[in-house]
Amino acid sequence: MAAPDAVTKLSADIPPWQHHWLAETLRLREEHWGPLEDADAVRHARRGPEALEPRILLRAQSLGRREGLDELVSRWRQGALISLSILFILALLTGIGSAAGALGDGTRPVNVLWALGALLGLNLLTLVLWLASLLLRPRHATGLGRLWLWITRKFARGPDAALVPQALMNLLGRIGAIRGLFGAISHGLWLTGLTAALITLLVLLSTASYRFVWATTILQPDTFVTLTHAIGWLPAQLGFTIPAEDMVRASDGAQALPAAAQAQWSVWLIGVLVVYGILPRLVAAIWCTLQARRALRGLRIDPTLPGYAALRDRLLPAAQSTGIDRPVDDIHQPQVGATRTDDATVSWGTQPVLVSLELPADVTWPPADMPDTIQNAGNLDSREQRNCVRDALSDSHTPRLLIACDARQTPDRGTMGLIASLAELAGETRVWLYLDPQREPASDRRTTWRERLMAAGMAETSILHNEDQPLRWLESGND
Numbered sequence: 486m487a488a489p490d491a492v493t494k495l496s497a498d499i500p501p502w503q504h505h506w507l508a509e510t511l512r513l514r515e516e517h518w519g520p521l522e523d524a525d526a527v528r529h530a531r532r533g534p535e536a537l538e539p540r541i542l543l544r545a546q547s548l549g550r551r552e553g554l555d556e557l558v559s560r561w562r563q564g565a566l567i568s569l570s571i572l573f574i575l576a577l578l579t580g581i582g583s584a585a586g587a588l589g590d591g592t593r594p595v596n597v598l599w600a601l602g603a604l605l606g607l608n609l610l611t612l613v614l615w616l617a618s619l620l621l622r623p624r625h626a627t628g629l630g631r632l633w634l635w636i637t638r639k640f641a642r643g644p645d646a647a648l649v650p651q652a653l654m655n656l657l658g659r660i661g662a663i664r665g666l667f668g669a670i671s672h673g674l675w676l677t678g679l680t681a682a683l684i685t686l687l688v689l690l691s692t693a694s695y696r697f698v699w700a701t702t703i704l705q706p707d708t709f710v711t712l713t714h715a716i717g718w719l720p721a722q723l724g725f726t727i728p729a730e731d732m733v734r735a736s737d738g739a740q741a742l743p744a745a746a747q748a749q750w751s752v753w754l755i756g757v758l759v760v761y762g763i764l765p766r767l768v769a770a771i772w773c774t775l776q777a778r779r780a781l782r783g784l785r786i787d788p789t790l791p792g793y794a795a796l797r798d799r800l801l802p803a804a805q806s807t808g809i810d811r812p813v814d815d816i817h818q819p820q821v822g823a824t825r826t827d828d829a830t831v832s833w834g835t836q837p838v839l840v841s842l843e844l845p846a847d848v849t850w851p852p853a854d855m856p857d858t859i860q861n862a863g864n865l866d867s868r869e870q871r872n873c874v875r876d877a878l879s880d881s882h883t884p885r886l887l888i889a890c891d892a893r894q895t896p897d898r899g900t901m902g903l904i905a906s907l908a909e910l911a912g913e914t915r916v917w918l919y920l921d922p923q924r925e926p927a928s929d930r931r932t933t934w935r936e937r938l939m940a941a942g943m944a945e946t947s948i949l950h951n952e953d954q955p956l957r958w959l960e961s962g963n964d
Contacts, residue, residue: 494533495542502656502781507558508545509652512792514554517648520795521548525875525906527799532879538786540800541793561649569670572632576674580681588689594698597736600754601716604682605762608675612765615668660784665777672770679762686758690751697750698736706734716761717753725756833881836860837959840874840907841889841919842900848891848921856960871903878910886911887959892918892950895930896937905941915947917955 495504515521526547530540549555587603588595657663689695699709710733717727728736728749735742736750788797840862844850851861862874878886888904890896908914916938918931935948949955 495539495546502784503558503562504542504546505656505784505786506649506653507549507555508542508786509656510554510558510648511545511548511552512790513648513652513655514552516792521552523548524872526551528872528875528879530800531802535801537788537797537801541786541788541796544796544800557646558649561646572674573677576678577681580678581685583678584682584685585689588686588693588695591693591695594696597697597699597713597750597754600697601757604679604754604758608679608762608766611675612769615671615769619664656784657780659787660780662777662780665773665775665780668773669770669777672766672773676763676766676770679758679766683755683758683763686755690755694744695747695751696742697747697754699733700737706737709733709736713753716757720753720756720760723756723760725760726752728753833860833862833877833883835882835884837885837887838862838878838881838883838911839887839889839956839959840865842891842903843894844889844891844919848919849923850889852956855956859956859959865903875906875910878907883911884913885959886914887917887949887955888914889917889919889955890934892920892929892931892934896934901937901941904938904943908943915949915955915958916943917949920951922951 495501511521523544526544529547530543533540533543546555549558583603587600654663657666701709710730713733714727714730717725721727726749728746732742732746732749736746786793788794836858838860839851839855841850841864843866844864850864855861862877863870865871865874886907888907890900890904904914904916916934918934920929931950935945938948939945949958
C-alpha cells in the first residue's frame with residue numbers, strides 16, 4: 486500500500502511535462518463526458534502545496550490512477566516510441582537504398598547530376614519548405630510529424646485513446662513547442678537517412694570501381710565546369726577537393742580517365758552530401774531540440790481553461806469545512822480520540838488505527854479486548870464520517886490500518902471503493918471480515934468478500950478472520 490505522504494507529492498519517476506499531459510487528458514475527458522467524482526482526489530490535493538497548479542496536477546494524478554488514464558498515456562507513449570523507431574529504421578533503409586541507387590552496380594557510368602538529385606533532391610526541397618514554414622505559425626504537425634502521429638494512433642486502443650494525442654497537441658500548441666518537437670523528429674529522420682547514405686557511399690566507393698561522367702545534349706562542357714566549381718566551393722572550404730577543370734571537361738564519357746580523376750569525383754560527391762545534406766539537417770535538428778526543451782520548461786497550467794476554472798474554489802477554498810454541525814448518536818459517532826487543531830483536522834500520529842464500515846447496531850463494537858495502544862476511528866456510516874477519517878489519515882503517518890467489515894453483508898462497489906481509498910492513506914492495510922462471536926450469523930459471505938477483495942488487488946494474506954486475531958497484528962505489526 487502507498488505511504489500516506491505519497492498522495493501529496495507528484496511521482497518523481499516521470500518528467501514534469503507528463504504530469505501536465507495527464508492533467509490535460511483528464512480535463513478533456515471531463516469536458517466531453519462530465520466531471521468525475523473526485524472527493525478523495527480533491528482531499529489529497531489539498532494536503533499538497535498551497536499553489537493551485539500543483540494541486541491540479543495532484544488531483545489529475547489521483548484520478549488518472551483511478552480511471553486508468555495514466556496507463557493509457559503510458560501505453561500511447563510506448564506506442565509513439567515504437568512508431569518512431571519504425572520510422573528511423575525506414576529512414577535508415579531509405580538512405581542506404583538511395584546511395585546504392587545513385588551509384589548503381591558499377592557496370593554503367595555514374596551520371597554526376599543524377600547522383601546528386603537522388604541523394605539531395607528531395608532533402609533540399611523539404612528543407613526549403615521547412616525554412617519557409619518558419620514564417621508561418623504552426624498549428625498542426627506536418628510532414629513526417631503527421632506521419633508519426635498517424636502511425637502512433639494505430640497502437641492506441643480504447644474509448645479515451647483519441648484524447649491522449651489531442652491533449653498532447655493542446656499542450657504543445659499552448660507553449661509553442663509544436664514546431665520544435667516535430668521539427669526535431671523530422672530533421673532527425675532526414676539526418677538518419679543522409680548519414681546512412683554517406684556510410685553506404687564510403688563503403689561502396691572503397692570496395693568497388695565507379696566511373697563518373699556528365700551527360701548532356703545541348704549544354705557546353707564549360708557549363709559543367711562552372712556548375713562543379715559553384716557547388717563544390719563551400720565543401721572546398723572544409724577540405725573537400727574540387728575536380729580540376731580539364732578533368733571535368735574530359736568526364737564526358739567518351740574518354741578514359743585515370744583513377745585519380747574518379748577519386749576526385751568521389752571526394753567531391755561526398756563533400757556535397759556532407760555540406761548540403763548532413764550539416765544543415767544537424768544544425769536544424771539541434772536548433773529544434775533546444776527550442777522544444779525551452780518551451781517545455783515554460784509549461785504551466787492555465788487556470789482560465791474550461792475545467793480548471795471550476796477547480797479553484799475547491800482546491801483553494803477560502804474556508805475549510807468543519808464537518809457536520811449537529812449532534813449524532815453514540816452508535817454512529819466516530820471515536821477518533823484525538824484533539825482538533827485550529828483548522829478542525831484530526832491527527833493520529835503513528836498509532837495503528839481500527840475502523841469499521843457500516844456495522845449494524847446489533848453487532849458488538851468495538852471489541853472488548855481492544856488494546857489502548859490502538860486508535861479506534863469508529864464505525865463509518867455517513868459521508869461526513871468517512872471524510873473526517875480520510876482527512877485524519879491524510880494528516881497522520883498511520884503504519885497499520887485495520888478495516889472491519891460485517892461478514893454477513895454482501896460487499897458492494899461503494900464499499901470496495903472506500904476500502905481502496907482508505908488503503909492508500911496507510912502504510913499497510915488489512916481487512917477484517919468480522920463475525921460477532923456473541924451472535925449466530927444468519928449468513929456467512931466471507932467467500933464472496935475474499936473474491937471481491939482479491940479482485941480489487943488485495944493479497945489473500947491481508948484478508949483476516951476472527952480466528953486470525955487481527956487486533957494482535959494491528960498492535961504489533963506481526964502476522
